[in-house]
Amino acid sequence: MNFLALVGRAFIKFLGVTGRLSIFTTLSVSHCFRPPFFMRLLMKQMIEIGYYSLPVVGLTTIFAGMVLALQSYTGFSRFGAEGAVASVVIISITRELGPVLAGLMVAGRVGASMAAEIGTMRVTEQIDALKTLSTNPFKYLIAPRIIAGLLMLPLLVFVGDIIGVFGGYIVGVYKLGFNPANYISSTWEHFEMIDLLSGLVKAAVFGLIISIMGCYHGYNSKGGAQGVGAATTNAVVSASILILTFNYILTELFFATTPS
Amino acid sequence: METPKIKLDNVHKSFDQKIVLDGFNMEVSAGESVVVIGGSGVGKSVMLKCIQGILIPENGSVQVDGDEVVGMSTRKIEKVNRKIGMLFQGAALFDSLPVWENVSFGLIQGKKTPRKEAKEIAIDVLAQVGLGADVADLSPAELSGGMQKRVGLARAIATKPEIIFFDEPTTGLDPIMADVINDLIVKSVKELGATALSITHDMASARKIADRIVMLYKGKAIWAGKVSEIDNSGNPYVEQFIAGKAEGPIAMELKR
Ligand SMILES: Nc1ncnc2c1ncn2[C@@H]1O[C@H](COP(=O)(O)OP(=O)(O)OP(=O)(O)O)[C@@H](O)[C@H]1O
Ligand SMILES: [Mg+2]
Numbered sequence: 001m002n003f004l005a006l007v008g009r010a011f012i013k014f015l016g017v018t019g020r021l022s023i024f025t026t027l028s029v030s031h032c033f034r035p036p037f038f039m040r041l042l043m044k045q046m047i048e049i050g051y052y053s054l055p056v057v058g059l060t061t062i063f064a065g066m067v068l069a070l071q072s073y074t075g076f077s078r079f080g081a082e083g084a085v086a087s088v089v090i091i092s093i094t095r096e097l098g099p100v101l102a103g104l105m106v107a108g109r110v111g112a113s114m115a116a117e118i119g120t121m122r123v124t125e126q127i128d129a130l131k132t133l134s135t136n137p138f139k140y141l142i143a144p145r146i147i148a149g150l151l152m153l154p155l156l157v158f159v160g161d162i163i164g165v166f167g168g169y170i171v172g173v174y175k176l177g178f179n180p181a182n183y184i185s186s187t188w189e190h191f192e193m194i195d196l197l198s199g200l201v202k203a204a205v206f207g208l209i210i211s212i213m214g215c216y217h218g219y220n221s222k223g224g225a226q227g228v229g230a231a232t233t234n235a236v237v238s239a240s241i242l243i244l245t246f247n248y249i250l251t252e253l254f255f256a257t258t259p260s
Numbered sequence: 261m262e263t264p265k266i267k268l269d270n271v272h273k274s275f276d277q278k279i280v281l282d283g284f285n286m287e288v289s290a291g292e293s294v295v296v297i298g299g300s301g302v303g304k305s306v307m308l309k310c311i312q313g314i315l316i317p318e319n320g321s322v323q324v325d326g327d328e329v330v331g332m333s334t335r336k337i338e339k340v341n342r343k344i345g346m347l348f349q350g351a352a353l354f355d356s357l358p359v360w361e362n363v364s365f366g367l368i369q370g371k372k373t374p375r376k377e378a379k380e381i382a383i384d385v386l387a388q389v390g391l392g393a394d395v396a397d398l399s400p401a402e403l404s405g406g407m408q409k410r411v412g413l414a415r416a417i418a419t420k421p422e423i424i425f426f427d428e429p430t431t432g433l434d435p436i437m438a439d440v441i442n443d444l445i446v447k448s449v450k451e452l453g454a455t456a457l458s459i460t461h462d463m464a465s466a467r468k469i470a471d472r473i474v475m476l477y478k479g480k481a482i483w484a485g486k487v488s489e490i491d492n493s494g495n496p497y498v499e500q501f502i503a504g505k506a507e508g509p510i511a512m513e514l515k516r
Binding site: 117120121124125126128129130131132133134135136140 | 309312313314334337338339341342344345346348350352353354355356365366369370415
């Protein structure tokens with residue numbers, strides 16, 4: 001009966017969340033630039049996010065590259081364009097699959113653990129304890145995670161790109177019978193710096209999204225173990241949706257071509 | 261007259277519809293040890309958090325050394341908190357850090373003490389709460405509840421703060437250890453000249469550590485007086501509380 005009221009309530013709630021998130025983001029980022037800096041914690045987070053995500057990112061990208069080579073070969077051989085396999089692999093991996101797959105995997109791995117850790121600290125009063133020990137939780141907990149996310153994701157994606165292209169090479173050479181030298185030279189020929197760079201910029205944005213969503217949901221969690229569980233889920237889901245949204249927006253910004 | 265170390269004036273704090281503090285008044289002078297008693301859930305822990313700026317009262321004034329905490333900037337609240345050590349009811353130890361780093365957290369972060377020196381101080385303070393040096397490198401999760409409580413106590417006093425808050429320091433401890441902790445609190449107040457504000461349900465502990473006792477009920481301080489006066493307070497609420505009787509003016513809400 002009160003459809004408009006429902007829509008209105010949902011909209012107001014949405015505005016509230018957007019507002020709180022903006023304030024949280026501004027506060028978090030501003031604390032990244034103001035001393036004191038916790039270098040020890042930053043190092044710890046960089047290792048946690050960068051180094052320990054390598055296996056996950058490596059595995060996803062290598063299989064993505066392999067399946068890409070296989071699928072594009074099947075498609076292109078129908079009109080005799082098998083030679084395009086190497087170019088499809090390098091372009092798709094650097095532009096899209098590298099950053100998006102790495103972003104989603106790291107959102108699941110790191111975003112969830114951030115939300116769970118900070119959420120547990122919230123419900124067990126450890127965040128209050130930080131404040132009583134005159135330590136700002138934004139500087140101690142959140143800034144290191146945000147900086148680490150921003151710096152480590154591009155690095156991960158760069159490694160993931162190389163592994164993904166290598167996966168395409170393996171399938172191309174050992175299964176589809178391409179000449180190794182030809183495959184490599186064809187890959188180089190179609191490699192464009194802008195593809196790689198746009199992918200790395202995307203990765204940095206995704207890193208920011210993952211850290212902010214993990215920290216935001218953890219920091220605002222309430223109500224014991226159940227609340228922490230909800231925060232973890234929300235962190236992963238919202239980060240994944242935002243990653244896909246921003247992936248589209250950034251692609252528009254980088255490669256928007258108006259049809260002539 | 262001297263400015264009181266802590267002064268709460270007409271403090272109101274509620275969560276959604278639930279009124280917790282409803283015009284609470286209290287003063288604590290420098291070097292004094294005050295114990296707040298009151299039933300479970302009346303808002304004793306909330307009151308401590310209001311003094312430290314962790315919770316913000318809707319109404320009223322909270323002063324520490326004459327400085328108004330309500331509405332103070334985060335940075336200034338940090339400065340006020342540097343004077344305060346706090347033992348949380350649930351210990352609230354940082355589980356990502358070993359025990360000794362928990363104890364010396366305020367020294368390392370606040371006072372920039374070198375880590376090696378901070379660890380020596382931590383082991384020393386741990387000894388005061390009856391914990392051996394072997395505990396120092398364990399993680400808080402490896403300790404029993406009572407041991408965690410004592411580590412929390414060690415963390416609260418490690419920086420030798422001017423003001424110390426103890427939220428139920430002796431719950432979860434055996435009677436002997438509880439008495440050791442009572443002595444430690446008395447010692448901190450007498451020897452370091454600290455001001456202590458404690459919360460407890462344990463009347464034996466209250467009698468030992470308090471100079472003055474305040475009773476919190478329905479959001480207000482309904483009684484305040486010297487320890488020696490508690491047995492003839494003439495206040496039926498206080499009488500019921502210290503006797504621990506189910507019958508009396510404090511009706512426990514156990515309907516149905
Ligand atoms: N963050 C919060 N959000 C909502 N309600 C809260 C919050 N903190 C405390 N309360 C409510 O405030 C009331 C007082 O809580 P408080 O922890 O101060 O009790 P207490 O007097 O310390 O009790 P106890 O002796 O059991 O520790 C409780 O009813 C509790 O439900
Ligand atoms: Mg309490």
